[in-house]
Amino acid sequence: MAARGGAVSNEVAVGRRLGLDTLDRLGGQRRGWIGPAVDPRALRVGIVHLGIGAFHRAHQAVFTELAAAATGQDDWGITGVTQRSASVRDQLMPQDGLYSVLERGVGAAPLRVVGTVRDVVFGGGDPAAVVDRIADPAVRLVTLTVTEKGYRRDGTGRLDRSDPEVAADLGGQPPRTVVGQLVRGLQHRLAHDAGPVTVLSCDNLVGNGDVLRGLVQDFVDALPSSEAGGLADWIASSVRFPSCMVDRIVPATTDEDRADVLAVLGLEDRGVVVAEPFSQWVIEDDFAADRPAWQRAGAVLTNDVAAWEAVKLRMLNASHSLLAYLGALSGYDTIAAALSDDRLAAAAEALMVEDVTPTLQVPDGLDLDDYRCQVLNRFANPALRHRTVQVAMDGSQKLPVRLLGTVRDRLSAGAVPRYAALAVAAWMVYVAQGRDVRGRDLPLDDPMADRLRTATAGAGGGPGRVVDSLLRIPEIFGADLAEHDGFRAALVEHVGRLMKG
Structure with missing residues (x-):
């Protein structure tokens, strides 16, 4: 037709x-x-x-x-x-x-x-x-x-x-x-x-x-x-x-x-x-x-999808998650609205530049700077109305493939990935607090929701306890990340700041 x-x-x-x-x-x-x-x-x-x-x-x-x-x-x-x-x-x-x-x-x-x-x-x-x-x-x-x-x-x-x-x-x-x-x-x-x-x-x-x-x-x-x-x-x-x-x-x-x-x-x-x-x-x-x-x-x-896949998961999907959790906590309903906040936009770009880029093998023919700009322009499209809480779904499943590979690669290189840690911390606060800066409830739509609620319910109000209660869930973080003092310290710092609003 x-x-x-x-x-x-x-x-x-x-x-x-x-x-x-x-x-x-x-x-x-x-x-x-x-x-x-x-x-x-x-x-x-x-x-x-x-x-x-x-x-x-x-x-x-x-x-x-x-x-x-x-x-x-x-x-x-x-x-x-x-x-x-x-x-x-x-x-x-x-x-x-x-x-x-x-x-x-x-x-x-x-x-x-x-x-x-x-x-x-x-x-x-x-x-x-x-x-x-x-x-x-x-x-x-x-x-x-x-x-x-x-x-x-x-x-x-x-x-x-x-x-x-x-x-x-x-x-x-x-x-x-x-x-x-x-x-x-x-x-x-x-x-x-x-x-x-x-x-x-x-x-x-x-x-x-x-x-x-x-x-x-x-x-x-x-x-x-x-x-x-x-x-x-x-x-x-x-x-x-x-x-x-x-x-x-x-x-x-x-x-x-x-x-x-x-x-x-x-x-x-x-x-x-x-x-x-x-x-x-x-x-x-x-x-x-x-x-x-x-x-x-x-x-x-x-014959080789892996390099393309890593770029997409670690740059686009990871920054999408960062904007979803930070944006939802900040009261933004859509990804485009979250990206209009200069602080959040800077964090998304820094995640890609400082944390992700050193971990990538770039496919032939791909300009990584152009790709990064394209990602941010796509996220900024106000006509899409992509809701932050929709992107925030299933965090326990998404974090390992979107963010934790970057975290492990940077820790192995002797660097603590500050902005990847910020994205993980934002997820932790999203789970633990369950509300945004306006006091509105945030839905926890996750296959591990009951486990996450139980873990954070017994954590008390302190950022260190929130971090430890979630970081010690091996299905998400394995056994290694909970033992890394530098990564834990970065999470505690970010969680403490985010919990203050």
């Missing part, structure tokens, strides 16, 4: 919801939006995506549709799996899988309707269907955006077999964890000779492909030999786990965003996602079968 033009009639606009029929009826009646780049009705499913939230729909799904359009391929439709609730299924399926991507900021493209999602399954309600989709011979790719906590790792980075859901999946329940779904799906592929498949993690984890491969192997190793027979060997020969790095800011959709889409499109879209104009995808070129021509849509295919 091509771009539309003209003026929409009230008869079309009022009370109508996005879908294949309503989209077709608009015909050439409206300007300001772009229709699906491929015909959704002609698409066959070749990808299963676990964790079909806003980020996937604004990022990988768009790359996939543009790649299919560039090559004329019609076998890269997506079946999305929503893990935690049926809300995305209920948003998209009455719309025939269609949704729009609304870009905000300078250089924003027109509203785009995306048609590459052809089915959505609620894994919590129908786990057997997830296994069946993964085992479909037409599927050659399984991709994931399940956030750091979705991998259910223990403090050593291995599969957490003490997790009740992991244990139940290993015991034979219809699988509800991501790793359980993958392994049971791979078992079915082997049993039905469904062919090789690539499993591509798109989450913010260092070496995400290697991490996922290891967790799958942990699950297989824990199975009884009667169930696992030949599975490990088949995975080694027929499944690939490439790493990748993804980047696009995708804030939560608001009622105002939905109203703007209605004004532009003339149809109600309950699945709209909002994004900045920028989008980046760097993928390790290691696939078990064919793949979409993502490079035709602007992705970078490479």
